[in-house]
Amino acid sequence: MLNISIVTYQNNYDIIKNNINSFIKSSLIKKLFIIDNSPKDYLKKIKNVSAKIDYIFNPSNPGYGASHNIAIRQSVINPIKYHLVLNPDIYFFKEGVLEELYDFMERNQDAGLVMPQVLYPNGSIQHLCKLLPSPLDLFGRRFLNFAPFKKWTEKRKKIYELRFVRYDKIMEPPYLSGCFMFLRIAALKKVGIFDERFFMYLEDTDLSRRIHKEYKTFFYPEVAICHDYFKGSYKDFKLLKYHLQSVIKYFNKWGWFFDEERKKMNAEFMQKFGNA
Numbered sequence: 001m002l003n004i005s006i007v008t009y010q011n012n013y014d015i016i017k018n019n020i021n022s023f024i025k026s027s028l029i030k031k032l033f034i035i036d037n038s039p040k041d042y043l044k045k046i047k048n049v050s051a052k053i054d055y056i057f058n059p060s061n062p063g064y065g066a067s068h069n070i071a072i073r074q075s076v077i078n079p080i081k082y083h084l085v086l087n088p089d090i091y092f093f094k095e096g097v098l099e100e101l102y103d104f105m106e107r108n109q110d111a112g113l114v115m116p117q118v119l120y121p122n123g124s125i126q127h128l129c130k131l132l133p134s135p136l137d138l139f140g141r142r143f144l145n146f147a148p149f150k151k152w153t154e155k156r157k158k159i160y161e162l163r164f165v166r167y168d169k170i171m172e173p174p175y176l177s178g179c180f181m182f183l184r185i186a187a188l189k190k191v192g193i194f195d196e197r198f199f200m201y202l203e204d205t206d207l208s209r210r211i212h213k214e215y216k217t218f219f220y221p222e223v224a225i226c227h228d229y230f231k232g233s234y235k236d237f238k239l240l241k242y243h244l245q246s247v248i249k250y251f252n253k254w255g256w257f258f259d260e261e262r263k264k265m266n267a268e269f270m271q272k273f274g275n276a
Helices: 013-021 044-049 064-077 097-107 135-143 150-160 185-191 203-214 237-254 260-273
Strands: 002-008 029-036 053-057 082-086 090-092 111-119 180-184 216-227
Touching (some): 013 090, 029 064, 064 082, 064 185, 064 203, 097 180, 111 203, 180 203, 185 203, 203 216, 203 260
Parallel strands (some): 002 029, 029 053, 111 216
Antiparallel strands (some): 090 216, 111 180
């Protein structure tokens, strides 16, 4: 069985409803937790979509990872074998995605995390498999994306986002996006859940890294989902502030320029998949 959690904040009800309807009929799902961090509980009627939905009004808004942890702890206690962390802007193109990912995890008991192919609404690939970031990767792509640095940042971006890989084969990146994290509960019991010091951003980097250290973290392109993605921190100063705070917390935790584990994990991936 599988539990799913979605964290919302003033999201459009109709969009959330349509997205949920694209997967809620799966027989694998035991509970879908909607953790609503909005100031008002106008989304509570989402409970009417399915008896599987557990709506949790959470106006204190402790952050993205902390809110998902509310649901993940329920999966640990129950217990549930797998937990899916899902963004509210994820849409399933067809039935069977969850079933195929479930079967993949069952066949690969050393897998702690799997993510499918993620596409934009126009069908183009989102490059959400990454190496573990260096400070230059994160600060450079945000603040140096202009001449005369643009050529340099684009080159680093191509490597960091593994754009040299065609995204058409199963691979094991050390960092998989938090928009869709199909997680093995046994792995979370070993490495821990989301680090709640990250209010928003980089919590997925941190968790993916910890899982990758003890288990395999897989990209599985045999199935695909749609992610209506936009870079909020590029458009909103408040989100940019959260992003920068999380970047600082991440490198304070793992190391800025002297991070031997990062070098090792990235080198192992490049050695195995660098010629793809």
